[in-house]
Amino acid sequence: MSEFDAIVVGAGPAGASAASRMASSGLNVLLVERGDPPGSKNVSGGILWGQELSKLYPDWEKSAPLERFISNKVTGFLTDDSYIGIDFRTKKFEKEKTGYSVLRTKLDGWLAKKAKDAGSTVITGITVDGLAWNDKRVVGIKQGNDIITSDLVVLAEGANPRIAIGEGLRPPIGDHDVAIGIKQVVKLSEQVINERFNLRNGAGMAAEFSLGFLKNGVKAGGFLYTNKDTISAGVVIDIAGLRKDNSTYSFNIMDQFVSHPYIAPYLEGGQLQEYSAHLVCEGGIDYVPKLYGNGYMITGDSAGLSFSNGMVIQGMNYAIASGIAAADTAIRCKNSGSYDLDQIAYYDNLMKDSQAIKDMKNFRGISKVTWSPMVHEFIPKFAESVLNGMFYETGEPKKHLMEIALGSLKETGYDRKKLIIEGFRLMRKM
Amino acid sequence: MNIEEKLSVLNYKTDPTYAHITVKPDLCEVCPDHFCTFACPASCYKLIDGKLNFKYEDCVECGTCFVACSHGSVNWTNPKGGQGIKYKLG
Numbered sequence: 001m002s003e004f005d006a007i008v009v010g011a012g013p014a015g016a017s018a019a020s021r022m023a024s025s026g027l028n029v030l031l032v033e034r035g036d037p038p039g040s041k042n043v044s045g046g047i048l049w050g051q052e053l054s055k056l057y058p059d060w061e062k063s064a065p066l067e068r069f070i071s072n073k074v075t076g077f078l079t080d081d082s083y084i085g086i087d088f089r090t091k092k093f094e095k096e097k098t099g100y101s102v103l104r105t106k107l108d109g110w111l112a113k114k115a116k117d118a119g120s121t122v123i124t125g126i127t128v129d130g131l132a133w134n135d136k137r138v139v140g141i142k143q144g145n146d147i148i149t150s151d152l153v154v155l156a157e158g159a160n161p162r163i164a165i166g167e168g169l170r171p172p173i174g175d176h177d178v179a180i181g182i183k184q185v186v187k188l189s190e191q192v193i194n195e196r197f198n199l200r201n202g203a204g205m206a207a208e209f210s211l212g213f214l215k216n217g218v219k220a221g222g223f224l225y226t227n228k229d230t231i232s233a234g235v236v237i238d239i240a241g242l243r244k245d246n247s248t249y250s251f252n253i254m255d256q257f258v259s260h261p262y263i264a265p266y267l268e269g270g271q272l273q274e275y276s277a278h279l280v281c282e283g284g285i286d287y288v289p290k291l292y293g294n295g296y297m298i299t300g301d302s303a304g305l306s307f308s309n310g311m312v313i314q315g316m317n318y319a320i321a322s323g324i325a326a327a328d329t330a331i332r333c334k335n336s337g338s339y340d341l342d343q344i345a346y347y348d349n350l351m352k353d354s355q356a357i358k359d360m361k362n363f364r365g366i367s368k369v370t371w372s373p374m375v376h377e378f379i380p381k382f383a384e385s386v387l388n389g390m391f392y393e394t395g396e397p398k399k400h401l402m403e404i405a406l407g408s409l410k411e412t413g414y415d416r417k418k419l420i421i422e423g424f425r426l427m428r429k430m
Numbered sequence: 431m432n433i434e435e436k437l438s439v440l441n442y443k444t445d446p447t448y449a450h451i452t453v454k455p456d457l458c459e460v461c462p463d464h465f466c467t468f469a470c471p472a473s474c475y476k477l478i479d480g481k482l483n484f485k486y487e488d489c490v491e492c493g494t495c496f497v498a499c500s501h502g503s504v505n506w507t508n509p510k511g512g513q514g515i516k517y518k519l520g
Contacts, residue, residue, distance in 0.1 A: 034509075035512065036512030041491060043517065103519045104520030105518055105519055106519070124512065125512025127508045127510050160493030173496070175497065180469065182471045239498065246465055250469055250470065250471050251471050251473060255431075273519060274517060274518060274519045274520075275439060275490075278492050279493050
């Protein structure tokens with residue numbers, strides 16, 4: 001007889017959602033979090049997209065600690081001298097709110113409280129050392145000399161899953177599986193943020209850039225997200241490129257981004273509240289391990305459930321969705337009285353039909369595009385050159401766009417054959 | 431602001447009895463790249479007079495060094511008992 005029906009390791013969006021849903025259905029649940037309080041180890045990559053939380057808490061948009069709803073999406077390129085962006089605002093985003101900026105220490109604290117209110121036992125400040133096994137089946141968790149038993153263990157450890165790797169439930173992390181995320185949260189008043197970004201009534205902006213000013217094959221994206229009275233500014237750095245160069249400090253890329261001539265003014269006068277770093281899952285569907293086994297399920301970032309196609313970045317919503325799917329599987333097991341492998345496999349079936357796995361399958365190999373020299377070197381330089389050709393008034397007769405484009409193409413010095421191959425790949429994958 | 435100044439705004443509950451990350455000095459001594467010094471966002475790995483110096487106290491627990499070190503020198507565990515980095519915003 002196990003002490004718990006389920007033990008959940010990690011109280012982030014995946015784990016806290018799983019615990020809450022299971023406890024609401026009457027399961028005896030233990031949620032263990034190493035951070036004290038929950039969320040104190042976690043870093044938001046920015047925006048909580050979608051309506052996953054409404055499945056757990058229909059009133060979440062009123063009660064969860066959200067910063068701003070996203071009314072304005074910016075995607076663009078930064079070069080040494082230029083800012084090139086598409087700045088999209090639409091009333092549709094204001095009417096049907098599709099995403100919110102969040103800060104994780106607040107959000108995860110709220111999620112963990114919800115899990116507790118639903119009836120889970122929540123313990124914080126406890127680091128789980130490993131899993132307890134019996135006859136090739138996970139039967140609980142190990143902490144120090146103690147073993148706590150459960151019929152199921154839900155692993156929701158985040159992007160640096162020590163237990164899943166340590167227990168051989170997933171392969172170790174490679175250069176292409178994750179990127180280095182670094183973030184600074186800068187304090188400004190709500191009013192100043194509204195004025196600088198042209199925002200009103202709780203609306204916010206989410207901006208992502210390809211950092212075309214980086215040299216020697218170092219590649220990174222940059223982001224700016226408006227919170228209520230802070231701005232989250234950060235970078236996501238490709239490890240393979242950084243390794244090959246082996247002369248650029250990751251923290252200097254963060255500095256270069258916030259010092260860029262057209263980013264710095266947004267942050268001017270702001271006080272640094274927090275500096276943080278976190279791995280970002282980038283491996284796509286090929287990095288997703290087997291999601292379940294005898295006595296366990298893997299959820300959220302621990303399972304690599306995160307996605308970026310260069311235009312949208314998703315993670316927290318996938319985490320919540322996978323937590324709900326794991327919970328529904330556990331509830332089904334409990335009701336049927338069987339925790340056999342074929343019952344736990346139900347989780348895999350649910351996930352196969354999920355937006356997360358569908359998106360990731362649909363965009364298999366997208367990181368080859370999002371981290372391509374085309375996106376990080378060619379397009380920023382080419383776009384800058386074309387726009388200069390179009391808008392810079394020289395007093396000489398105007399040229400046709402095609403002529404400008406061909407001239408710009410030459411100016412970038414980019415290999416044409418490579419361009420055709422990468423361009424074709426970009427169109428196909430994106 | 432340099433990295434040391436940025437780290438100084440953070441809150442840590444440092445565990446003086448347990449280094450949650452350890453490196454193998456014999457491997458680091460002959461390391462051809464010391465990529466850890468470039469990758470670590472908290473500058474915990476520094477080359478001082480050609481010798482690798484590692485400081486777990488500034489670690490923000492991101493896991494980068496575990497991926498960065500391709501020589502098997504980094505042993506990475508989570509701090510115990512709620513210790514280590516304590517973000518207030520996240």
